[in-house]
Amino acid sequence: MKSGDRLGSKYRLLRQLGAGAMGVVWEAIHETTQRRVAIKLLTKPSEDLRHRLLREARICGSIAHRNVIEIYDIGETHEGEPYLVMQLLSGETLAELLLRKRRLPQPLAAQIGRDIARALTAAHAVNVIHRDLKPANVFLHQEAGVEGLVVKVLDFGVAKNLAAVNESLVTAVGGAVGSPAYMSPEAIMAARDLDARTDVWSLGVVLFEVLTGTRPFPGGGQELVIRIATGKIPRVSEILRHVEPAFDDVVAMCLERDRAKRIASAAVVERLLQAYVGPNDASRIHVGLAERAMALPAPAAVIPEVPANLETTMPLPDNVPAPVAPAPILPMQPWTAAPAVDTTMPLSRSSAQAQPAGKAGTAILGPGPAKPATGPRGTALMIDARAVLAQAQRSAPPPSPPPPPSVQNVERSVARSSIAPASKKRRPSPILGLAVSALVAFGVGVAIILGLAR
Incomplete structure (x- = not known):
């Protein structure tokens, strides 16, 4: 042509x-x-x-x-x-933006994640799972007459229609197609019962990368398979110091290896992220003025390693809670002891140095002998994932993950973070106390003098 x-x-x-x-x-x-x-x-x-x-x-x-x-x-x-x-789009992909900015402020990351969650919610409503969500498949579109950016989710070429009985779940016999760095544990093991929660995991990986500038599971090949299936799942707070605890919990609940503990739907992720979206944050990111169209996902470039002092060299503005009206003063009630309720959520805050991310080319994972192959958007790998995991489990038992926070606790944390702290009770003036003491002493002295006079 x-x-x-x-x-x-x-x-x-x-x-x-x-x-x-x-x-x-x-x-x-x-x-x-x-x-x-x-x-x-x-x-x-x-x-x-x-x-x-x-x-x-x-x-x-x-x-x-x-x-x-x-x-x-x-x-x-x-x-x-x-x-x-x-549709002809103008702008750039999220992967291209991360190459320029490395990582994004929390309000903008929340906005992009929220809009991705909205796209996934619409797809899941018609029984479609994307299966290849990654920054290269998220386009930041500058729409004519609209302020800011419009997030567009692209490339449904390997999507799965859960309602189609005759549609094969995989495009390779016995394997699963996707970008391994963003695939859920069940997808990378080619599970036959994939559902919408596999896209929630991928969204969690994207949010982790957008916030920290690195992927939670670096590397490639057999090493990447083992890390996703059995390795320690890092938290955003281990890399990024200035992150809202509840925002950190949202990403952690998306990256739950146990599907029963993972956030169940993209609609819940959308609701949780809405609390951290700032006004007009998307309009602050310059994506270029030259008109561009949505192209095929290019080979994902390696995200540069995040320096250890990234938090001090690139400070993020802290979210300032909006002022609220003071609570009305209620009449005193008889004191009764209330049962203790533990509303704290112990979080792991161990420091971990960011590691360089690996390539995110599309890979084909399935049983069979390991051999190199060429696939779309990068080098594809043919890996026997189950054999790799069996060997890894024999050499070292997987670490037990900490208990995850619940969605209800995170929602309570979001609500608490939006309320200004109540004013402290005013202490009595020390001058007033001295005056009262002097008056008492004077009264006692007068009484003694009158007694002696009698």
Whole structure:
């Protein structure tokens, strides 16, 4: 394809915007309506890639939400290959922003995470799980006439429709497709009963990276599999000193290895993050003025190592609670002892130096002998995950994780953080006390003198 070519007698190609292992994206114009769009074409047609492209069109077409990329049309080239006509976006991906900024302030991180959670909630409402959520698949769009950024979740090519009985859960026999650094433990082990909680885990990894500038599980290959499946799960507070405790708990509950203890839905994550969204924070991040279209996810670059003194070199502004009206004074009531209620949430605050992140290319994990293979968006790895974990468990037992905080406790912490501390009770003036003592002494002296006079 070249500039000036026509597709379906409707779209004229203008310029190439990006290319990847799966295909290429062009900016095009609808010759009747003059609307500019982005068109995704396959560069190496295969039955699997055709299936992924058609599935992306079908799934995105079923999700109508502002935070999900829009699919306008689907057609076929003269050679009979499918292509997608999508919304033309302007801005950059979250992965590109992190390469420039390394990490983001808490209010902006909360806003981006909240909007991703909204997109996932819309997808989960129609029984769709994304399965490949990562910064490279989150686009920060500058929409004309709208202040700030609009978060768009992209690339539903490996999404799973839980309601489709005949749709295969995996695209490789016996394996799971995704970006290993962001995959949940059950996804990396190719579990057959994946549900919406696998996307909640991936969102937790994204939030961890956005806040700290590093991924919770660095490395790659067998080492990465072992860390995700059995290793210690770090907390944001171990790397970032200035983080709200309840915000730290939200990320920790997304990264619960036990699905029964993990936050059950993206809607709950959205509600918890809303408390930390600041006014117009997205508009403060410059993403470039040149118009760009949503391209295929590029190979994710290595996130630079976070220096040990990052907290002092890049201070974040502390959240200032909004002032509230003082509580009314209530009449005194007889004192009765109330049962003790432990509302504290002991958190691990051990320091840990940030580690460099590894590459996040798409990998295919499944049983079979280990051998190198080439996959889309980076080098793919064929790993026998269960054999790797069995060997690791024989050598060292997995550490027992600390008990996680509950969603109810986190919501109480969020509520407490938004209320200003009550004013302290005023102490009596020491001058007043001295005056009272002097008057008492004077009265006693007068009484003694009168007694002696008698």
